[in-house]
Amino acid sequence: MILRDPVPRSLCTDCGVSRMADPSACGTACQFIKPDYPGMERAVHGRARKDGDERFFGPFQAMYRAAMTPAKEGAQWTGITTSLAADLLERGCVDSVLTMVPDARDRWKPQPALITDPADMARARGMRMGYAPLLALLEEAQAQGFKRLAVIGIPCQVYALRKLEASLGLERLYVIGTPCSDNTTTENFHRFLALLDEDPDNITYLEFRADYRVELRFADGRQRLIPFLSLPISDLPADFFPLTCKTCVDYTNVLADITVGYMAGEGDQWLIVRNARGAEMLERLGDRITLSAPGSKGKRAAAVKGFIANIERAAGGLPLRRMPKWVRPIVSWLQPRTGPRGLEFARTRVEMKAAETILHLRHALPAKMKNMIPDHVWAIAEPYGLTPEPHELLLTKNTTGEAARPGAEPPTGAQSRAEDTSALP
Numbered sequence: 001m002i003l004r005d006p007v008p009r010s011l012c013t014d015c016g017v018s019r020m021a022d023p024s025a026c027g028t029a030c031q032f033i034k035p036d037y038p039g040m041e042r043a044v045h046g047r048a049r050k051d052g053d054e055r056f057f058g059p060f061q062a063m064y065r066a067a068m069t070p071a072k073e074g075a076q077w078t079g080i081t082t083s084l085a086a087d088l089l090e091r092g093c094v095d096s097v098l099t100m101v102p103d104a105r106d107r108w109k110p111q112p113a114l115i116t117d118p119a120d121m122a123r124a125r126g127m128r129m130g131y132a133p134l135l136a137l138l139e140e141a142q143a144q145g146f147k148r149l150a151v152i153g154i155p156c157q158v159y160a161l162r163k164l165e166a167s168l169g170l171e172r173l174y175v176i177g178t179p180c181s182d183n184t185t186t187e188n189f190h191r192f193l194a195l196l197d198e199d200p201d202n203i204t205y206l207e208f209r210a211d212y213r214v215e216l217r218f219a220d221g222r223q224r225l226i227p228f229l230s231l232p233i234s235d236l237p238a239d240f241f242p243l244t245c246k247t248c249v250d251y252t253n254v255l256a257d258i259t260v261g262y263m264a265g266e267g268d269q270w271l272i273v274r275n276a277r278g279a280e281m282l283e284r285l286g287d288r289i290t291l292s293a294p295g296s297k298g299k300r301a302a303a304v305k306g307f308i309a310n311i312e313r314a315a316g317g318l319p320l321r322r323m324p325k326w327v328r329p330i331v332s333w334l335q336p337r338t339g340p341r342g343l344e345f346a347r348t349r350v351e352m353k354a355a356e357t358i359l360h361l362r363h364a365l366p367a368k369m370k371n372m373i374p375d376h377v378w379a380i381a382e383p384y385g386l387t388p389e390p391h392e393l394l395l396t397k398n399t400t401g402e403a404a405r406p407g408a409e410p411p412t413g414a415q416s417r418a419e420d421t422s423a424l425p
């Protein structure tokens with residue numbers, strides 16, 4: 001089907017909203033304008049995030065290390081994400097699943113699709129790199145009369161979906177989210193593949209694994225593992241990762257009913273069941289899925305500090321610091337054995353992401369900081385000395401007329417953050 005062209009926006013991952021009949025909906029829906037995470041967490045999950053691990057990962061009922069048994073052919077990990085959705089279709093809980101399939105000419109390019117046959121969920125398996133207008137198909141779903149929908153999305157898509165949810169007229173919505181970080185355009189990703197291997201066209205699979213290695217799989221069945229420290233990251237141009245993904249404030253998809261990732265999985269997958277609907281979906285998989293408690297080992301502070309030092313250089317336009325070549329194999333051997341693992345690895349990545357957001361916005365778009373950075377992101381970065389300057393905070397008047405931080409009174413500032421349509425470019 002032919003979609004409308006996107007409306008150009010300054011910070012945009014083309015989630016599809018600007019291609020809808022009313023593109024001004026971006027003003028309320030967009031993660032990059034004035035997101036209201038505390039308010040949306042309450043609206044979706046019925047409560048604000050608590051202390052402890054919810055500080056990092058958002059509200060949840062339960063977390064698991066998990067795997068489909070057996071793993072699904074062609075899945076990114078073991079296929080939990082697409083199995084949850086296929087099961088909803090099989091049992092008639094939804095009329096359709098909105099998700100991404102590979103473009104017919106480029107296996108790495110995502111293409112939005114509405115899937116109605118559970119067997120077709122196999123087409124969606126695997127990770128594509130890039131952006132595609134998932135939410136533009138919400139109007140097509142309405143046109144086809146789908147009233148019960150499941151959506152699989154990355155965080156910036158899910159934020160916009162949740163903001164539009166009440167206006168969609170759906171009887172039921174299931175949201176299956178994956179974490180997301182370091183996305184880029186599919187064109188950029190092809191350049192990365194060419195730097196990684198001399199046979200880039202035959203790479204069929206890539207994953208940044210929790211054991212500090214990138215796994216590549218090839219069309220002829222070969223597999224290659226590359227330690228993170230040997231990646232050509234410092235050879236990438238400064239604009240390789242768009243500013244959207246360098247300043248994204250939701251790594252773990254906090255507004256999904258269930259988040260399916262791998263970071264705390266120590267080689268398996270990692271599930272964050274956030275609410276009753278997420279629990280309902282997981283329950284239905286029965287003994288097709290193996291669940292256990294996630295572990296946690298190592299200490300993250302040194303890794304996060306090293307990362308911040310490098311991001312400070314990168315944000316200031318300086319080249320990344322390279323580790324001497326002879327040291328790399330030693331550290332690459334040590335990292336999976338002594339570095340943060342399990343939940344501690346996931347906390348490490350969330351802290352890194354928070355610091356990255358603050359540093360890149362401070363450098364590139366300081367005026368957007370007060371609207372774009374939620375209080376909990378500042379709280380995550382605070383142990384590393386990254387604290388807000390007064391002009392980086394959104395100040396509102398409280399009932400006594402004093403200037404107050406949103407989030408100070410009442411506990412989080414959901415209601416005080418008005419939506420900002422004027423910020424649209």
Ligand SMILES: Cc1cc2nc3c(=O)[nH]c(=O)nc-3n(C[C@H](O)[C@H](O)[C@H](O)COP(=O)(O)OP(=O)(O)OC[C@H]3O[C@@H](n4cnc5c(N)ncnc54)[C@H](O)[C@@H]3O)c2cc1C
Nearest residue numbers: 075076077078079080081082100125126128181261262263
């Ligand atoms: C760009 C990107 C970055 C990611 N980074 C992380 C990370 O840092 N940490 C982490 O734990 N997990 C990350 N993930 C999620 C992870 O790669 C797996 O998708 C997830 O663990 C689910 O595995 P699975 O076997 O259950 O998925 P499968 O059953 O194989 O299903 C994968 C689902 O993801 C959808 N999908 C694939 N590519 C895209 C895309 N570009 N945009 C939107 N949806 C897409 C597919 O349509 C499909 O529904 C990322 C995903 C993407 C797309």
Ligand code: SF4
Nearest residue numbers: 012013015018026030
């Ligand atoms: S909501 Fe944001 S990401 Fe989505 S199309 Fe609009 S500006 Fe782009």
Ligand code: SF4
Nearest residue numbers: 155156180183245248
């Ligand atoms: S990193 Fe954030 S902004 Fe970029 S694609 Fe992923 S969820 Fe969207």
